Ligand code: DX5
């Protein structure tokens with residue numbers, strides 16, 4: 001479970017991060033948007049750096065930015081544990097993955113809903129995680145795109161059939177209690193949730209989702 005702080009109440013960010021941990025989350029999903037790869041601008045290094053001492057949650061940094069290679073060292077320094085960049089944003093995805101691994105961090109590659117899932121196959125050997133966007137990246141609270149189930153299944157089969165069964169599949173966008181079971185059944189094993197966690201009591205929402213997760 002990776003709560004996405006994009007949906008958090010930023011005036012109480014420290015408390016909300018603690019509530020995620022207390023509710024049983026293992027990751028904290030951190031959405032960085034540059035206003036170019038996606039039209040929105042979210043937050044960047046200073047925010048990540050300032051929350052790093054507040055928690056030992058695994059920082060799962062989702063870069064929705066152009067030219068990710070330029071920033072790998074900086075995101076490493078401010079405390080990222082997993083750095084996920086977009087396949088569509090990288091000129092040379094292998095070079096970005098190498099930079100992340102050379103910095104001692106885990107590498108994720110993400111694809112937008114419109115990118116054929118097969119496009120990521122050639123990079124499976126350099127991924128610790130593949131992030132399938134199940135909404136158009138940019139903001140929280142959108143509806144899960146139903147066609148995503150087939151994409152998750154196709155990717156899981158490819159990974160299993162080609163000796164990459166250790167690669168995690170993360171799903172991001174529109175995750176709710178109602179679709180969690182189907183998402184996991186399709187083959188995802190890391191789940192991002194923004195509005196489903198932060199619109200009510202954070203600790204309770206995380207507890208409910210992690211319990212559902214554990215049951216499946
Ligand atoms: C969207 C972000 C997501 C977002 C998910 O571009 O990548 O992480 O916060 O929010 P929900 O869970 O509300 O769809």
Ligand code: ZN
Pocket residue numbers: 004029030031062172192
């Ligand atoms: Zn995200």
